[in-house]
Amino acid sequence: GAVVSQHPSWVICKSGTSVKIECRSLDFQATTMFWYRQFPKQSLMLMATSNEGSKATYEQGVEKDKFLINHASLTLSTLTVTSAHPEDSSFYICSARVWSSYNEQFFGPGTRLTVL
């Protein structure tokens, strides 16, 4: 149980284009999903918290107009990197929370974005 999928697993795009990443909870409903960014040899940095049916909550320093998040259903959240630039190249990972008294999160396999 608690399987999270992410698509695509990798993407290469030209500078200035937009890229959409999907995160799905396959066998449970996730009212909350999280989006992280991980640079090489670094920890996971929370970008935003995505709640189904409401606006995402962005962490300080993360541009909400650049990283568009949509959580339209209990099993799907999307992250769109708009007008991507080389500095946006990173490993993007989503996670979904299994609701309980505590904050168990299960991660997707990640999407490696390379912007040329």
Next chain:
Amino acid sequence: GENVEQHPSTLSVQEGDSAVIKCTYSDSASNYFPWYKQELGKRPQLIIDIRSNVGEKKDQRIAVTLNKTAKHFSLHITETQPEDSAVYFCAASFGANNLFFGTGTRLTVIP
């Protein structure tokens, strides 16, 4: 907000020896402490977690201890094997709030 520190950043051990990774946290309200293992280019995998009402938890070769007074928790891996080589992250949270991650420990088990 919560601040989680993790040490060491790298750790090399001989196969069969034990490995210990330590984390400290700043928010005394934090009550959930998971540990994740991440292999290169893959997703973090939850390997064990502990809640604030418990001082120690063990699962085969992996154990976690929690000292609420000192606000630190540790991951212990016994009888290490080469497949234990990975990056390990600790994290802390309070209730349904966000997880705050440590900076990671790269564990290398030398055959």
